[in-house]
Amino acid sequence: MRIEYDRDACQGHNRCYLLAPEVFDVDDEGYAVLRITGEIPSELEEKAKLAVDNCPEYAITVVQ
Amino acid sequence: MSNAPQPPGTSGSAATPDGDSDLDLTLLEPVEHPPVEDWTTDLDHTISDYAQNAPEIWAELRDECPVAHTDRFGGCWFPARHEDVSSIAHDTENFSSRGIIVNDMGFRGESPVGFAPPITSDPPFHQIARKLLLGPFSPKAVAALEPATRETCRSLIREMLAEAADNDGVVDAATAYSQHIPVRVIARMLGLPETDGEKFRAFIHRILEKPGQVAVTPGETMAAYLEGVILERVDEPRDDLISYLAHADIDGMPLTPDHVFGSIALLLIAGIDTTWSAIGASLWHLAQNPRHHEQLRTQPELWPFAVEEFLRFYAPVTMARVVQEPVQVGQAEMSPGDWVLLPFPSANRDPEAFEDAETFVIDRQKNRHAAFGLGIHRCVGSNLARMELRVALQEWVAAIEAFELADEDPEAVRWATGQVRGPRELPVRILGATPPQPTTQPTGA
Ligand code: HEM
Numbered sequence: 155m156r157i158e159y160d161r162d163a164c165q166g167h168n169r170c171y172l173l174a175p176e177v178f179d180v181d182d183e184g185y186a187v188l189r190i191t192g193e194i195p196s197e198l199e200e201k202a203k204l205a206v207d208n209c210p211e212y213a214i215t216v217v218q
Numbered sequence: 219m220s221n222a223p224q225p226p227g228t229s230g231s232a233a234t235p236d237g238d239s240d241l242d243l244t245l246l247e248p249v250e251h252p253p254v255e256d257w258t259t260d261l262d263h264t265i266s267d268y269a270q271n272a273p274e275i276w277a278e279l280r281d282e283c284p285v286a287h288t289d290r291f292g293g294c295w296f297p298a299r300h301e302d303v304s305s306i307a308h309d310t311e312n313f314s315s316r317g318i319i320v321n322d323m324g325f326r327g328e329s330p331v332g333f334a335p336p337i338t339s340d341p342p343f344h345q346i347a348r349k350l351l352l353g354p355f356s357p358k359a360v361a362a363l364e365p366a367t368r369e370t371c372r373s374l375i376r377e378m379l380a381e382a383a384d385n386d387g388v389v390d391a392a393t394a395y396s397q398h399i400p401v402r403v404i405a406r407m408l409g410l411p412e413t414d415g416e417k418f419r420a421f422i423h424r425i426l427e428k429p430g431q432v433a434v435t436p437g438e439t440m441a442a443y444l445e446g447v448i449l450e451r452v453d454e455p456r457d458d459l460i461s462y463l464a465h466a467d468i469d470g471m472p473l474t475p476d477h478v479f480g481s482i483a484l485l486l487i488a489g490i491d492t493t494w495s496a497i498g499a500s501l502w503h504l505a506q507n508p509r510h511h512e513q514l515r516t517q518p519e520l521w522p523f524a525v526e527e528f529l530r531f532y533a534p535v536t537m538a539r540v541v542q543e544p545v546q547v548g549q550a551e552m553s554p555g556d557w558v559l560l561p562f563p564s565a566n567r568d569p570e571a572f573e574d575a576e577t578f579v580i581d582r583q584k585n586r587h588a589a590f591g592l593g594i595h596r597c598v599g600s601n602l603a604r605m606e607l608r609v610a611l612q613e614w615v616a617a618i619e620a621f622e623l624a625d626e627d628p629e630a631v632r633w634a635t636g637q638v639r640g641p642r643e644l645p646v647r648i649l650g651a652t653p654p655q656p657t658t659q660p661t662g663a
């Protein structure tokens with residue numbers, strides 16, 4: 155499983171960073187930074203999916 | 219050379235703002251707000267009937283309407299569904315932020331700057347004004363404020379429990395606890411005395427709850443208060459947000475005095491009633507749901523989900539826009555100059571957008587709530603507000619073992635009218651509590 159993050163759609167709600175800090179960092183202005191651009195380790199898959207399901211702007215998607 | 223768009227019609231020299239305090243003045247002849255018979259054709263969010271029954275009104279409108287209208291306020295729309303709220307919030311071409319508080323004075327600012335940037339600004343200026351504020355409110359900056367916020371909550375709880383002890387365990391959780399937390403936090407950030415809280419709440423009451431409906435003299439306005447403070451910081455900067463904004467620049471150009479004033483006024487107003495409302499509504503919920511209270515005491519892993527569910531279910535803030543171009547939303551044909559309310563709280567309970575939308579699910583796993591807005595105006599203070607809400611509730615449940623509403627009828631609580639909705643009085647009876655220790659006190663003495 156991989157994650158795609160759309161910086162243009164992101165408005166910095168920071169839900170992803172709170173729920174999955176191993177997968178998302180946040181920059182000094184509060185926009186998300188995807189930490190893992192490759193394959194998400196299986197132990198983090200559930201957290202990554204939580205981030206997807208809680209982003210109000212639909213800025214994060216799962217790609218298989 | 220700067221090519222940043224400059225605000226039109228701003229004076230530039232005096233530190234005296236013009237036009238920005240209009241919302242804090244009263245109408246000579248306050249407009250009557252008669253009771254509403256039909257919410258679909260005559261909705262009025264500034265009367266207590268609305269505030270007391272809002273969730274039921276939203277549900278009815280989402281099902282049956284779904285874009286309500288009223289001729290009050292010179293014409294105002296109310297799209298109740300998530301889909302419409304979201305599309306309007308994302309459409310900054312047709313819907314301007316130059317008016318964000320629906321009022322009887324017909325008062326709107328001018329695009330693209332408005333009287334309180336960035337909340338009243340439109341693109342492209344909006345992003346420039348917003349960028350100035352993002353740093354101080356980013357998650358990492360806010361994390362540094364958590365210990366002091368926790369200490370504030372603990373000392374308020376100690377005082378509150380002492381008051382309750384003298385009063386058969388009864389205390390007003392809204393006025394003795396939740397209202398002070400955001401006041402103290404933002405006063406510290408701005409560099410204003412925490413003891414001026416009463417004044418801040420008076421400005422806010424007039425501007426948000428009863429826009430134009432409460433009498434005030436020019437000397438009592440927020441503008442009069444802030445002008446003096448800003449001038450002081452222009453001359454002698456300190457380590458606070460007022461000094462930061464007074465000396466900030468856009469590509470080397472200082473901000474206009476109107477911009478400085480507007481952004482400071484915004485930070486003072488935007489964070490107080492909103493956060494107070496969210497904390498108060500959450501405590502109202504816990505008072506009636508001892509099982510959720512107990513779960514939060516024993517299952518700390520619930521916090522990240524519970525905080526967002528409180529924000530979804532009790533979202534306090536409804537924003538507004540002004541229609542710029544003729545535009546259709548569902549069946550509604552909107553015309554330039556019309557007001558449009560953006561009821562994020564109604565969107566948050568839309569069954570089309572949330573499973574089991576009318577149920578409070580403490581560990582909700584899919585929660586794309588819109589309590590902090592959607593699109594480019596996402597609440598700049600959201601990280602701060604979320605931290606304050608979490609810490610306020612964590613400290614409450616840690617100290618208070620059990621409590622209930624002092625009045626058996628949960629509807630006896632008075633909910634604020636206007637665009638920020640939350641309980642303004644919340645008498646509770648404390649049934650068991652352990653006063654928190656000051657963190658600075660040496661342990662094991
Ligand atoms: C639970 C508490 C809060 C809620 C529910 C809330 C809600 C909102 C909402 C819905 C918006 C969007 C406005 C729009 O779309 O026009 C907004 C904007 C804003 N809020 Fe908050 N807010 C809260 C607390 C705070 C705090 C603590 C601050 C900071 C002191 C703050 C500062 C702002 C600012 C500066 C904006 C304007 C952002 C922009 O236009 O780019 N808010 N807030």
Ligand code: SF4
Nearest residue numbers: 164165167168170209
């Ligand atoms: S939750 Fe979505 S909008 Fe928020 S920071 Fe993450 S990606 Fe951006």
